[in-house]
Amino acid sequence: MALAVDYIKVGWKQNALDTPLLLYSELDDKRWEVRKVEVFPDGSLGYADRSTPEGTTFLSLEPLPTLLQIALMPEFDAVAITKDEFETIWLKATVRTSEA
Numbered sequence: 001m002a003l004a005v006d007y008i009k010v011g012w013k014q015n016a017l018d019t020p021l022l023l024y025s026e027l028d029d030k031r032w033e034v035r036k037v038e039v040f041p042d043g044s045l046g047y048a049d050r051s052t053p054e055g056t057t058f059l060s061l062e063p064l065p066t067l068l069q070i071a072l073m074p075e076f077d078a079v080a081i082t083k084d085e086f087e088t089i090w091l092k093a094t095v096r097t098s099e100a
Contacts, residue, residue, distance in 0.1 A: 005029070007086040008067055011077035017041050018056075024081070024089050031063035035086075037093045045093040054093075 006027040012020060020038035028034050038046040038057045046057030053059075064070070070078040 005034070005083070006031070006067075007081045007083055008064075008070075009079050009081045009085070010070060013075050013077070020046070020057075024086055025060075025064065026086055026090075027064060031066075033059040033064065035090060036060075037086075037089045039089075045089075047090065047093040 008025050008027065010023045010025070012023065014021075018040070020040050022039035024037040024039075025033050026035040033048075035049045036047065036057060036059055040046070044055075046055040048054060048057045048059050050059065067078050067080055070076050
């Protein structure tokens with residue numbers, strides 16, 4: 001039996017150039033991040049999985065709150081996304097980094 005996997009995109013309302021504007025996460029059935037992509041104001045991408053952090057991007061040290069709990073925080077806009085949408089940004093982040 002396959003475990004439930006969630007994919008989310010969180011917009012972070014902030015103005016720091018070294019802090020991501022968008023966070024894409026793949027979550028396991030206990031809401032632990034499996035993979036993450038961060039999009040920074042300059043368009044650069046950071047990514048991490050359980051074995052590889054890239055740049056300043058790391059997986060969360062605790063399970064993430066529910067999508068509703070995140071969305072209720074005024075500094076975040078959170079939405080569920082499809083696996084395909086996550087895979088597209090993951091590929092963009094990992095290919096761009098490996099070509100650099």
